[in-house]
Amino acid sequence: MLVRFTAELTCLLCGRIRGTLDGGASWPPRGETLLYRPGNEQPTSVTGWWRLRCDTCGGALLATEITSHSMRPEAVVDWRTVGIRRGRPPNWLVAERAAADTTRRGS
Numbered sequence: 843m844l845v846r847f848t849a850e851l852t853c854l855l856c857g858r859i860r861g862t863l864d865g866g867a868s869w870p871p872r873g874e875t876l877l878y879r880p881g882n883e884q885p886t887s888v889t890g891w892w893r894l895r896c897d898t899c900g901g902a903l904l905a906t907e908i909t910s911h912s913m914r915p916e917a918v919v920d921w922r923t924v925g926i927r928r929g930r931p932p933n934w935l936v937a938e939r940a941a942a943d944t945t946r947r948g949s
Contacts, residue, residue: 844915847871849908851894855901863891869908 847865861879865871876885
């Protein structure tokens, strides 16, 4: 199971929410992270998020509302390479095959 962390960045002086930080697989994030600012569609790559300042008043930004999101990676299955299933066939399939066999013999 994969865990991702996100946090809202709030200014300590004016209290405005300045963006959402995608922390990745650990908190606090190490290395580059993505910063989603309000009004911008594209995220900004950020290193050293603790050095960010508020655009309005210049106050320091604090990570608030830190949440973790559990994500389950989906296994990609190539059904063309999956072989014949082994084991006993279900009863409905045995009956269907027997009925098809008798109709072939009767013709």
